[in-house]
Amino acid sequence: MKLYTTPVSPNCRKAEATIDHLNLEVEIISKGLTNGDLETPEYLQINPNGAVPALEDGELKLWESNAIVQYLADQANAEAFFPRDLKKRTNIVRWQFWGCLHFNRAVGTIVWETVAKPLLQLGAPVQAVIDGALDNFHRYAQVLEQQLDHTRFIAGDSPTLADFSVGDHSALVLLEQSQVPLHKYPNIKSWYHRLEAVPAWEKTRPSW
Ligand SMILES: N[C@@H](CCC(=O)N[C@@H](CS)C(=O)NCC(=O)O)C(=O)O
Missing domain, CATH: 1.20.1050.10 (Glutathione S-transferase Yfyf (Class Pi); Chain A, domain 2)
Structure with missing residues (x-):
């Protein structure tokens, strides 16, 4: 899996902390917020909103930080952190x-x-x-x-x-x-x- 993030962003911290908390193997790719990184055609294929965070897992391109952290938690079967009950x-x-x-x-x-x-x-x-x-x-x-x-x-x-x-x-x-x-x-x-x-x-x- 790959996570696209930027420094100081609360939405990105949420995803990065979830990865660390659950000991998941995810490649972290840092993007600039104001230097055009998020507006390239390549990046817009991953997140058409031109925002971070975004997660890639094979064919899946996932944006919206709350959806991303739910997906990560379920990958890790994190029962206490995001119960299935x-x-x-x-x-x-x-x-x-x-x-x-x-x-x-x-x-x-x-x-x-x-x-x-x-x-x-x-x-x-x-x-x-x-x-x-x-x-x-x-x-x-x-x-x-x-x-x-x-x-x-x-x-x-x-x-x-x-x-x-x-x-x-x-x-x-x-x-x-x-x-x-x-x-x-x-x-x-x-x-x-x-x-x-x-x-x-x-x-x-x-x-x-
Ligand atoms: N609702 C989105 C918000 C994403 C968002 O706005 N991210 C900010 C960084 S915290 C961003 O990429 N801003 C760049 C822009 O909107 O141009 C989420 O939860 O992922």
Whole structure:
């Protein structure tokens, strides 16, 4: 298998950490985000969206990071990480959808403005965009905060795909300049730190 990634991308970290966590043999191919690498005809054959991550396994060309990590977990028969039991699995998938559509979208917008844009020299943060995303962040953070009242990770006391998916922005969020108001959500803050201490997650921490 081959995984196409780029440094500092939360979606790519999620896939790389899953590979490491499950001890899978996958060739990692690094692509530039802004140098045209993702727009070549060859790469668009792999991911017509011109985005990373993308996975190749023989004839299969798979894009969308949550689909990729589910595929990887099933390759590894990772019962604790992505159970085949329908109720347990659906719970995890539910959090992945929720992250993608709600929580991570809010978090991603905030850290894009406050961290990624300055880092990539793509212009100054736009406060109105940050404020709009903060409204959504508060709405959905309450849900996660409550979920983490009694468990160390989202779906229980050990990490699952739910944590790798919902927590994929951890490194950016935990930077002081991120402006993500974690002081109001102590469970989420502790959970982000707990996730950062999972060996596979630690190993894939971006270097700035
Ligand atoms: N929903 C997609 C998002 C993929 C995505 O937007 N990746 C970013 C890097 S985090 C990217 O490749 N951006 C380049 C671009 O959109 O031009 C996923 O989960 O894989």
